[in-house]
Amino acid sequence: MTTSTPMGFGRMHRKEDARFIRGRGQYVDDVQLPGMLHGAILRSPHAHARILSVDTSAAEALPGVKAVITGETLAGLGLAWMPTLSKDVQAVLATDKVRFQGQEVAFVVAEDRYIARDALELIEVDYEPLPSVIDARTALAEAAPVIRDDLDGKKDNHIFDWEAGDRAHTEAIFERAEVRVSQDMLYPRVHPAPLETCGALADFDKVTGKLTVWCPTQAPHAHRTLYAMVAGLPEHKIRVISPDIGGGFGGKVGIYPGYVCAIVGSIVTGKPVKWMEDRSENLMSTAFARDYHMTGEIAATQDGRVQAIRVKVLADHGAFNGTAQPTKFPAGFFHVFSGSYDIETAHCEVTGVYSNKAPGGVAYACSFRITEAVYLVERLMDVLAYELGMDPAELRMKNLLRADQFPYTSPTGWEYDSGDYPRTLALAMEMAGYDKLRAEQAERRANGDRRLMGIGLSFFTEAVGAGPRKHMDILGLGMADGAELRVHPTGKAVLRVSCQSQGQGHETTFAQIVAEELGISPDDVDVVHGDTDQTPFGLGTYGSRSTPVSGAAAAMVTRKVRDRAKLVASAMLEVAPDDLEWTKGRWSVKGDPKHGATIQEIALASHGAVELPEGVEGHLDATCVYNPPNLTYPFGAYICVVDVDPDTGQVDVRRFIAVDDCGVRINPMIVEGQIHGGLADGIGMALMQLMAFDEDGNHLGASFMDYLLPTAVECPSWELGETVTPSPHHPIGAKGVGESATVGSPAAVVNAVLDALKPYGIRHADMPLTPSNVWRAIQGRPIRTDLAIT
Amino acid sequence: MQITVTVNDQPYTREVEPRLLLVHFLRDELGLTGTHWGCDTSNCGACVVQIDAVPVKSCTMLAVMADGHHVTTVEGLEKNGELDPVQKGFTECHGLQCGFCTPGMMLTARWLLDNNPDPDESEIREAISGQLCRCTGYENIVRSVRWAAEHTCTPEVSA
Numbered sequence: 001m002t003t004s005t006p007m008g009f010g011r012m013h014r015k016e017d018a019r020f021i022r023g024r025g026q027y028v029d030d031v032q033l034p035g036m037l038h039g040a041i042l043r044s045p046h047a048h049a050r051i052l053s054v055d056t057s058a059a060e061a062l063p064g065v066k067a068v069i070t071g072e073t074l075a076g077l078g079l080a081w082m083p084t085l086s087k088d089v090q091a092v093l094a095t096d097k098v099r100f101q102g103q104e105v106a107f108v109v110a111e112d113r114y115i116a117r118d119a120l121e122l123i124e125v126d127y128e129p130l131p132s133v134i135d136a137r138t139a140l141a142e143a144a145p146v147i148r149d150d151l152d153g154k155k156d157n158h159i160f161d162w163e164a165g166d167r168a169h170t171e172a173i174f175e176r177a178e179v180r181v182s183q184d185m186l187y188p189r190v191h192p193a194p195l196e197t198c199g200a201l202a203d204f205d206k207v208t209g210k211l212t213v214w215c216p217t218q219a220p221h222a223h224r225t226l227y228a229m230v231a232g233l234p235e236h237k238i239r240v241i242s243p244d245i246g247g248g249f250g251g252k253v254g255i256y257p258g259y260v261c262a263i264v265g266s267i268v269t270g271k272p273v274k275w276m277e278d279r280s281e282n283l284m285s286t287a288f289a290r291d292y293h294m295t296g297e298i299a300a301t302q303d304g305r306v307q308a309i310r311v312k313v314l315a316d317h318g319a320f321n322g323t324a325q326p327t328k329f330p331a332g333f334f335h336v337f338s339g340s341y342d343i344e345t346a347h348c349e350v351t352g353v354y355s356n357k358a359p360g361g362v363a364y365a366c367s368f369r370i371t372e373a374v375y376l377v378e379r380l381m382d383v384l385a386y387e388l389g390m391d392p393a394e395l396r397m398k399n400l401l402r403a404d405q406f407p408y409t410s411p412t413g414w415e416y417d418s419g420d421y422p423r424t425l426a427l428a429m430e431m432a433g434y435d436k437l438r439a440e441q442a443e444r445r446a447n448g449d450r451r452l453m454g455i456g457l458s459f460f461t462e463a464v465g466a467g468p469r470k471h472m473d474i475l476g477l478g479m480a481d482g483a484e485l486r487v488h489p490t491g492k493a494v495l496r497v498s499c500q501s502q503g504q505g506h507e508t509t510f511a512q513i514v515a516e517e518l519g520i521s522p523d524d525v526d527v528v529h530g531d532t533d534q535t536p537f538g539l540g541t542y543g544s545r546s547t548p549v550s551g552a553a554a555a556m557v558t559r560k561v562r563d564r565a566k567l568v569a570s571a572m573l574e575v576a577p578d579d580l581e582w583t584k585g586r587w588s589v590k591g592d593p594k595h596g597a598t599i600q601e602i603a604l605a606s607h608g609a610v611e612l613p614e615g616v617e618g619h620l621d622a623t624c625v626y627n628p629p630n631l632t633y634p635f636g637a638y639i640c641v642v643d644v645d646p647d648t649g650q651v652d653v654r655r656f657i658a659v660d661d662c663g664v665r666i667n668p669m670i671v672e673g674q675i676h677g678g679l680a681d682g683i684g685m686a687l688m689q690l691m692a693f694d695e696d697g698n699h700l701g702a703s704f705m706d707y708l709l710p711t712a713v714e715c716p717s718w719e720l721g722e723t724v725t726p727s728p729h730h731p732i733g734a735k736g737v738g739e740s741a742t743v744g745s746p747a748a749v750v751n752a753v754l755d756a757l758k759p760y761g762i763r764h765a766d767m768p769l770t771p772s773n774v775w776r777a778i779q780g781r782p783i784r785t786d787l788a789i790t
Numbered sequence: 791m792q793i794t795v796t797v798n799d800q801p802y803t804r805e806v807e808p809r810l811l812l813v814h815f816l817r818d819e820l821g822l823t824g825t826h827w828g829c830d831t832s833n834c835g836a837c838v839v840q841i842d843a844v845p846v847k848s849c850t851m852l853a854v855m856a857d858g859h860h861v862t863t864v865e866g867l868e869k870n871g872e873l874d875p876v877q878k879g880f881t882e883c884h885g886l887q888c889g890f891c892t893p894g895m896m897l898t899a900r901w902l903l904d905n906n907p908d909p910d911e912s913e914i915r916e917a918i919s920g921q922l923c924r925c926t927g928y929e930n931i932v933r934s935v936r937w938a939a940e941h942t943c944t945p946e947v948s949a
Contacts, residue, residue, distance in 0.1 A: 013881050020889030021877040023824015023864035027890065030823035113814075114807065195828045195836055195890040195924050246826065246836075246890030247924045279829040503888030503925045673884050676927030704833035704922070712915040712928040 005523055007584060008516030011669040014508045015522075016501075025244040028199045029276050031214050036201070037066055039265050039275035040116035041258055042106040042123050043285065044098035047356040047697020048132035048145065051094055051105070051125060058122035059108060064115035066269050068123070069107040069261060071095035079264060081150075082230050085254055085474055086330070088159075088321035089150075090359060092257040098127070099147055099319035100358050101699050102284030107261040109273055132356040132697045133157060136293060136316035139353035147319055147354045157354040159321050164335035165310075165347035165412045173308040173345055177299035183383045186766045187372045189291040189316070189357070189691040191283050191701075192364040193709060194502070196246020198286055199276035200259040202266040210237050211266075215259055216245040218252045219540025221498050222477060224532045226255055231263065242530035248502035249681075249742075250363040251287050253324045253542050280702045287324075287360030288691060291316035292334075292372045298380045304390050306343050306399045311376055313350040316357065323361030324542070325368045326472035326479065332362055332369030333463050335412040339377035340421050340461045340635060341399040346411040356697045365678060365742035367462050367543050378458040378747035379764065382754065386763050391438070392457050392751065393429060397422060400459065407728075414463055416633045417727050417735075419661070424723045425459055428637035428659040431721050437641060445759060452644040454756025460638075460744035463631045464736040465548025474539060480627040481545075482536030483553035485561050487620040489607040491520060491600030495557075496528045498538020499550040504738060505670045506546060510554050512666050513732065517558035518599055519585025536623060544634070544736035547666065548727075553626035555731040560622035565602045567616045572597050572605050632727045632735035636660040638679075638748040644756040649775030651687055651753055653714070658745070659721035663735035668722075675741045676718050682745020684710040686753070690768045793857035797822065798866030806853050813837045815853035816863060824864035824893045828922075835921025838894030839863050845898045847920075864893035867900065875938040876900050885934030887925035894921055899935045908939055 005012050019025050056068040071093035074080040081089040094105050106123050110116035131145045138144055139157040148154045174180060201214040211233055217223045220240040228235035245252060258275045265273035277286070293314040300306045315331065317323060325332040331350040338346040362368055381399075385392040401408055403420040410416065429435075434455070441453045469478040484496040495514050499506065511525035528534050538550060562582065569587035570577040573595060580587045580596075588596025597605070606612075606620040641655040656679055665671045688708040692700040701707035726733025746767065753769045754762060757777060765777040773783045794803045797820060804819055816822045816839065827849055828836030837849040840862040867874040876899045879885065886892040895918055902909055902917040909917065914935045915928065923931060 014884065016889070017881045017886060020886055020892050021864075021873070021880050021896070022868060023822070023893050025889045026823075027826070029827070030817075032818075032821075114809065193924065195834060195888070195922060196826070197828070245888060246828075247888045249924070279831065279834075503886075505887070669884050673887055673926060673930060676929045677887065677925045678927070680927035703831050704829045705831050709922055709924070711919045711922060712932065713919045715915075715928050717911065717932075718927060718929050 005521055007519060007521060009512055009666050012508065012522060012667060014505045015511065016505060016507045027196055027244050027246050028201060028214050028216050031201050031243065033201065033203060033272040036272040036274055037109050037111060037269055038113040038116045039262055039273050040108050040113065040120055041104050041261065041281065042120045043281065044094065044101060044103040044105055046098055046127055046129050047101045047134065048099060048130040048147065049127035050097050050130060052128055053126045054106060055124040056106065059119040062115065062119050062122060064111040065108060065119045067109040067265060069093065069264060069268065074264065079231065079260065082255065082260060084320055084322035084359065085324040086321040090320035090322055092260045096150060100356050101697050102281065102358060104257040107265060109265040109269055134356060134693050134695060134697050136314055136353055136355050139355055147356060159317055159352035159354060160330045161349065161351050162330045163347065163349045166345050167347045169345040170308050170310050170347040174297065174299045177307055178302045179300045179388065180297060181384050181387050182295065182297045183380060183764055184295050185379055185764060187290040187292045187294065187375055188767055189288050190364055190685055190689045191288050191691055191707065192249035192251040193283065193707065194247030194249055194251055197277045197279060197282040198252060198256055198258065200262040201272060201274040202262040203272040204263065204266040206270060210239065211263065212239045212241065213263060214241045214243055216252050217242045218248045218500055218502060218542050220500055220530060220532050221537045222474065222539055223255060225477060240532045242500045245500065245502040249365045250289065250542050252502065253363065253540065254287055254322060256286060279704060283707055284699050284702050285358050287322065287363030288358055289360065289362060289364030289366055290372060294376050296376050296380045298384050300384055304388055304395050304398055306341055308345045309338055309343060309377060309380065310347045311337060313348065315350055315352045316355050317352050317361055318355055318357045318359040320359040321352065322359035324474065325362055326466055326474060328471060333367060334369040334373045336370055336410065336414050336461065336463050337373035337376050338411050339374060340401060340459045342401050342405065343411060357693065365681060365739040367464050367739045367743055368466065370462055371743045374458065374460040374743050375747045378751065382751045383763055393434060396457060396459055397425060400425060415630055416461065417630060417729060418725045419633065419635055420723065420725050421459065421635060424635065424659050424661050425637040427721050427723060428639050428657050431659065431719060432639040432657045434639065450646065452646055452756040454642045454644060454752040456640045456748045456750065456752025456755055458638045458744050458747035458751060461633055461635045462544065462740055462743055463633055464544035464739065465628055465632045466543050466545055467628060467631055469627045477539060479539050480625050481538030481550040481553045482623065482625045483550065483557040484536050484623045485514065485557045485621060487561060487603045489604050491524065491603040493518065493520065493525045494528060495525055495554055496535045497550045497554060498535050499541040499546040500530045502541065504546060504674065509666050509670055510551065513551055513554045514558050517555055518562060520599055544738040547734045548632045548730060548736040549626060549628055551734055552628065552731045553624055556626055557622050557624040560624055561620055564620060564622065565599060567613055568602050568606045569597045571610055571613050572602065629729050632663065632730055634660065634662040634735040634737060634740050636740055636744050638744050640748040640752040642752040642756055644753060644774060646778055649771035649778065651769060651774060653683055653716050653749065655719060656716050657719045658741060659723060660737065660740055661723040661725050662737035662740060663725060663727045663730065664733035666734060671737050672720055674737050675720060678739065678741020679718050679745045680710050680715050681742040682749050683714060685746045686749035686767050686769060688768050688770060791854050793854055795856045795859060795861055797861045798863060808854055810853045811849055812851040812853045812856050813848040816848060822863050822865050826890055826893060833922065835894045836891055838897050838921060840897050840901060843901065843904065845901045862897065864896060867896060874900060875942045876903065876935065878941065879934040879937035883930050883933040883937050885926065885931045891921060891923040895923065895931055899938060902935065903939055903942060907942065
């Protein structure tokens with residue numbers, strides 16, 4: 001694919017691959033410390049129950065067991081509850097009640113993981129089962145049991161009401177609109193299911209008072225600060241090491257009770273304690289995503305000009321409000337739901353409620369709920385096209401924002417930085433052979449072909465790179481990222497960044513940024529990340545923010561070094577700095593390019609004895625903090641082609657065309673890989689992934705036997721295209737891409753399936769469009785995708 | 791129980807608990823942490839190793855069942871300092887991101903190529919369909935295996 005190393009941007013092999021292909025990666029469970037003990041968590045079998053008693057005596061008596069920690073133990077330490085990322089509290093180990101199936105009740109520390117699991121069986125918990133809230137639509141009913149009676153004076157399951165946009169203007173447009181279409185839709189609860197589950201290894205050194213936590217966290221610095229706040233440990237005595245991470249996708253942003261338990265276990269036993277959750281624990285208790293019940297409405301003219309969109313959302317946040325998003329935005333960035341279209345006005349109302357399910361909400365490459373927003377508007381566009389009898393591509397093309405409208409302020413206040421949407425959609429349609437596909441579909445329908453062909457489109461606009469400090473913080477921590485660059489005397493460099501790769505290839509991409517800016521080989525740049533003792537502060541990797549924020553910091557810190565190098569070069573060359581010009585890797589005298597110094601020569605001189613100009617310190621290093629002036633707005637056009645068997649309901653994805661515009665691409669190979677993965681996510685969510693519950697709150701998707709993920713045989717060979725519209729405010733014009741495909745693809749797949757089902761008069765059906773749900777839709781039977789069908 | 795298992799051509803004799811899973815034996819007893827664990831239910835394939843040259847999910851096999859058998863893990867793919875073509879292919883074609891599924895994918899790919907040196911795309915997809923990758927959307931894994939097929943020097947080819 002590529003053989004040479006570019007001196008900057010371009011395709012190059014990943015540096016991190018050398019260890020991974022040899023089995024030499026180091027994930028948290030690979031870390032072994034002398035004397036290490038193992039933890040295991042006892043979890044609630046009930047969705048909602050009062051805890052009457054917990055008897056740990058038999059477990060404690062089991063040989064090999066070192067400690068049994070309960071909610072009561074933690075309460076004595078003031079650690080039974082911990083703050084969530086949404087300023088709620090969450091039980092570390094339950095004391096009063098359990099509030100979802102799989103909730104943490106007790107923690108055993110033992111000599112090995114088998115004994116720890118054995119001991120769980122010996123803990124006796126007496127529960128009094130309580131009625132539960134499983135269907136979010138019943139959460140606010142008068143008779144609904146109050147889940148959060150731990151909160152002072154709480155008498156219902158309401159969390160928040162939030163709105164954005166112009167209600168009056170939107171209502172006025174709807175009143176006089178020629179066409180109004182309304183559609184209920186559910187974006188069901190899903191789970192990111194990274195292949196590596198969550199876990200932690202805590203080592204508290206009683207002598208030095210230093211706590212070291214190895215944990216696959218996407219946000220190591222935020223974890224350190226939160227541990228300091230929660231446990232009262234001094235922050236300089238906490239070191240969080242995020243080693244290689246086996247996938248995160250947003251599920252490894254928050255702090256889970258197991259992490260706190262491992263820390264307490266280490267403090268109590270004086271030994272390192274490792275806790276690794278199993279797959280069922282991962283699916284049942286760690287952060288889920290979506291669970292948005294949406295009623296969307298679209299107003300348009302008879303000829304298909306969209307005028308307004310409004311939506312009411314009932315958001316199921318689970319038993320504790322633990323979603324991760326900037327404080328100001330309880331529904332994340334959902335209010336970007338006017339999407340990619342030139343729409344006069346829009347309005348949304350979101351109500352968040354508690355239910356007896358695991359907490360979470362934004363944990364699946366959703367860019368803070370833009371997945372839900374894109375799904376809503378892209379489904380509404382297809383529903384409108386259905387009602388108007390228009391081709392969905394024509395309807396989109398007619399309403400897309402034009403290039404001359406950028407920068408564009410959306411009806412809900414977003415400032416889209418740059419875009420050329422029609423060009424991107426046109427390219428996708430050309431790659432797909434859109435007209436030919438429609439002709440084939442018409443012919444097959446005319447011939448009465450049994451297999452149903454469907455063509456689905458989606459056009460998405462993302463808002464990523466959170467975010468500007470004045471608007472965005474998480475628990476008061478501003479979302480700016482630091483970077484630090486040191487160039488050694490021989491011209492080799494070390495970049496230290498705060499964000500943490502979960503497979504995105506930061507060690508390669510960030511080295512390429514430095515290489516591009518400094519004119520040295522990426523092979524000469526080492527990237528250090530994932531260790532709070534070695535890296536500057538920053539909020540981590542999620543919401544596609546690494547390149548937009550930390551990537552910008554990397555570019556800016558390298559430019560600082562380059563500027564310093566200029567001053568050193570001016571001393572070396574005995575000319576004024578203004579008489580120097582930069583060509584990649586070298587400062588030289590203007591008009592006399594032979595008279596110059598390479599960055600390597602400058603690096604050596606800066607550490608050497610050359611007399612430096614007044615005010616210039618020696619050495620060649622710099623630090624910076626990048627506070628983004630705005631978000632970046634990647635976008636793309638996706639087209640999916642499916643064949644549906646009406647007898648079985650089976651959907652085969654025949655083709656998937658994805659044209660992404662993420663601005664400047666640092667390493668196109670890595671960018672394409674990110675898109676591939678997100679497209680597979682779209683197929684998974686649209687067709688198979690579902691966290692279902694029965695009416696008692698039993699989790700019906702608690703293993704990979706029940707929670708289905710796409711394999712190689714369900715995925716087509718992806719067809720990718722690109723347009724490049726640089727971000728005008730980002731130092732290197734990059735926009736971020738990690739979550740684009742996960743955000744944009746589910747709507748394309750669902751739209752394709754519903755396009756196939758159009759002859760049956762089916763306008764909408766909720767995800768996941770499993771064979772049974774498709775079959776039921778064809779039969780005109782109700783489908784429920786949030787609860788199990790009984 | 792005492793067992794003797796040959797792992798990557800080296801015999802190991804150990805006293806193990808009868809219920810010890812092979813994946814834990816490899817990781818915790820032998821320190822071969824390249825083999826990962828991902829699901830408990832034989833669905834994900836992060837734990838795939840070869841037993842007597844056949845891919846097996848090591849989370850669903852007891853260590854004692856491997857007594858007397860030959861196990862190959864990812865650590866055994868590189869021979870005499872030379873990477874297996876499959877390992878090279880995964881690097882060449884960006885067949886991995888987080889790297890967690892990679893050892894299992896490569897061991898299945900090695901088995902496939904040993905038995906079908908020139909697999910087409912659908913044969914590759916079917917071969918790895920018992921394993922999950924959450925990062926790559928499989929596209930570049932398929933390309934990686936094809937690359938390995940095209941860059942494997944069989945004795946006939948080199949002669």
